[in-house]
Amino acid sequence: MVAKKSIKYLVVLVLSLTSVLGFASVSDPVQGAEAGDPVDTAEEINSYIKHHLKDAHDFHLYTDNKTGKHYGFSLPVIVWTSKGLKTFMSSAFHHDDSGSVIVNKDDVKLVKIHSKIYELDKGANVVNFDETHHAKNAHAVLDFSITKSVFGMLVTGLLMILLFGLLARGYKKGNVIPKGFSRVLEPLVIYVRDEIARPNIGEKKYKKFMSFLLTVFFFIWILNMLGLTPFGFNVTGQIAVTACLAIFTVVIYMFSGTKDFWAHTLWMPGVPYVLRPVLALVELVGFVIIKPFSLLIRLFANITAGHFVVMSLIALMITLKASFGPVVSTGMSLILSLFIMVIEILVAFLQAFIFTMLSSLFIGMAVEEHDHAH
């Protein structure tokens, strides 16, 4: 009953955020999806995959190659330009990604090139590109748009609040044992608590960090799994997203570091005085740069590579058609992509687990009490 109501709210919220419509493409050289021209050459497939790996400003579901019509819905664009905050729906770009459609918003000329929004310099009316295909007379703007990734995160967040809120409500009603889907979630929560947080942070202090660890674990996992659906989210493959997650971890362990931790980091006891500043430097670099960097690159690279491999294997269907015929190439592509998909499902969990595990390990290092004398 409650769940149904919540789902209704979710749908209404999604609908209010977006406007569903199909929009005709003017020209789309990046995707190579002009009318009557399907994505069927190696270069087109490559650029299609690259395009998918990037964030998008609209939610693209399907393109009819015959008519060149894209199906999906546009998302709100919110940008901070030289003349302040500008908002409009992404449909204003007409699915253009090459900078040829200029959106004029209160004397601010905006274009979208490779999924990024640029503002044309004063006086310019057309984007000029240099030989490396960088816009010469436009600069990137701060983009707070509800992009596909942000949309995905919002969906994930709402899903989490819904699912775990339900689990929490179940307990509040006095049921000791959860019912229905909550019964699946409870062991996962216990798993994060007993297998990740407790052993790494320690029995005394783990409680304080549970909210962060649980949220991050399920957030990453659900986003990874969403990335495997045909909706084509690639949220955890966005370096900004993984960087943000890693920086949260750093901020948390830096601010919860004990006196012992700082003493050991900055003025390591038990080593010659000459070496201490050197060690402090090494430790600081390790904690501030290397550890978060390893966190963010691991997640980003795994998910991006997974998406790339799965899409490439699906594309085998087209690229191998010429040499093996349609049946063999389709069969091969199907078997291989199915195999990789199964691995990706494992990786989706594994990366969420590793991120949470390492975060709690680093937090554990920072809050550790050295009761033994050095």
Place this chain on the structure above:
Amino acid sequence: MDQLLNDFSPGLFFMQAVILLILILLMRAFAWKPILEALQTREDGIQNALDAAEKAKLEMQNLNADNERLLKEARLERETMLKEARDIKSKMIDDAKLEAQSQADIMIEQAQAAIKGEKKAALAELKNQVAGLSLEIAEKVLRTELSNNDKQLQLVEKMLSEKSLN
């Protein structure tokens, strides 16, 4: 690296930070806190129940041992009681036998004494009667003997002869 930096979107970073922060706070308030508290309470409950069960088991064991001991004691007591009863019984029988014996002895003695007395009395009476009868017979004999003189003389003669013999 250049590609990575180019792909890094500060706007997305900002949005993600805001969303994550809000999500953590919301989840803490509405999900994690109640869930973890409920789990803790449940685990404590289970632990307590287990402890109680363990305690009950121990108590049960103690009780069983007590029962066993009591049973043993009762059995022992029954045995001794039975033994005592048996002893008393045999003693009573023995006593009764002894009593009866002595009583019988006394009675037999008395009877014998009585029989002896009666016998004596009977003998005495018999003697008296025999003496009386003898006297009567003697009287009658004498009367007949002495009814004529011859006979008297004969008697004297006889008696005198007998006397001389002595």
